[in-house]
Amino acid sequence: QFWPQERQFWQGQALGLQVALRLSVCGPRLAGSRRLLLPPQLARLWAGHSTACPRKRARSMGPPRPCPAVCFRTVALALVLCPRSSTAFLVGIDLGSQYFKAAVVAPGKPFEVVHNQHSKRKTPTAVSFHEKLRTFGDDALASASRGAAKTPMFFPHRLGKDLATATEGELNWLPAKVYPYTLGLNDSGSLRFDFGEEAYTVEEVTAHLLNFAKELARQAVDGISVTETVLTIPSDAPAQQRRGGPPPAPWGGP
Structure with a gap:
C-alpha cells in the first residue's frame, strides 16, 4: 500500500x-x-x-x-x-440443508469465516422473490410472513434428485403450512418453484444463494475478486445429490 x-x-x-x-x-x-x-x-x-x-x-x-x-x-x-484488485482469493462454502457458511483465504490474511449482514456466521438457506429486490437468509425469513408463497427455504437437500419417478408420498415432503408455494417438476425431474409469472428450478434458486455467499466473501476482503470456489455438502448426501451440487456454481457468478 x-x-x-x-x-x-x-x-x-x-x-x-x-x-x-x-x-x-x-x-x-x-x-x-x-x-x-x-x-x-x-x-x-x-x-x-x-x-x-x-x-x-x-x-x-x-x-x-x-x-x-x-x-x-x-x-x-x-x-x-x-493494483490490489489483481490479487484474488479462495472462498469455501459449506452448503447445508438449513444453513450455509462461507470462509475466505486471501493473500496476507488468515483463514476467516465470513459474517453476514447481521454479523452471524451461519445464514439460513432461504431466498425471497416477494419483492423486486431479492433478499437472502434472515432477511428472506423475515419477509416470508408477507410473501411466503415466493420464499423458498431449506431446499438444498433436493438438489440432484429425480422426482419424476418418486411416489406420491415422497412428493409430499414439504408441509403446506410452512411451504405454501406451488411446486412442479422439470423435464429432468428436478424440483421447480412456480411463482405465477416466474418459475425457478431448485438449481437456479441455489445459484442465487451461492451468488449471495460470494458477495459476502468479497465484502469481507474489501472487494478482491474470487478465483476459486470450494463447495461442500453434507457428508451423508447420496451420490446423486453430490452430482447435483456443482451445476448451480457457474450460475452464481465468477
Whole structure:
C-alpha cells in the first residue's frame, strides 16, 4: 500500500524506466542522441546502461537486445505497482440443508469465516422473490410472513434428485403450512418453484444463494475478486445429490 504521493512518485519512476527500456530496444541512433533529457535518477541509470550494454556491434550481431538490468527494474516496479484488485482469493462454502457458511483465504490474511449482514456466521438457506429486490437468509425469513408463497427455504437437500419417478408420498415432503408455494417438476425431474409469472428450478434458486455467499466473501476482503470456489455438502448426501451440487456454481457468478 502506498500513499497517493508515493504512488505518483513510483509511477513516474516506472514510466521513466519504460522509456529507457524502449530507447534501448529502438537502436543506437536514439540511444546515442545528445538531445535526450532524463531525470537525474534515470540519467545515472542510463549512463550505467550505456556502458554495460554497448550498441556499436548491434548491426553485426543482429537485432539489439534490452539491457537485463533495465528489464529487471521495470518488471519489479510493475509488480509492485499492480493494483490490489489483481490479487484474488479462495472462498469455501459449506452448503447445508438449513444453513450455509462461507470462509475466505486471501493473500496476507488468515483463514476467516465470513459474517453476514447481521454479523452471524451461519445464514439460513432461504431466498425471497416477494419483492423486486431479492433478499437472502434472515432477511428472506423475515419477509416470508408477507410473501411466503415466493420464499423458498431449506431446499438444498433436493438438489440432484429425480422426482419424476418418486411416489406420491415422497412428493409430499414439504408441509403446506410452512411451504405454501406451488411446486412442479422439470423435464429432468428436478424440483421447480412456480411463482405465477416466474418459475425457478431448485438449481437456479441455489445459484442465487451461492451468488449471495460470494458477495459476502468479497465484502469481507474489501472487494478482491474470487478465483476459486470450494463447495461442500453434507457428508451423508447420496451420490446423486453430490452430482447435483456443482451445476448451480457457474450460475452464481465468477
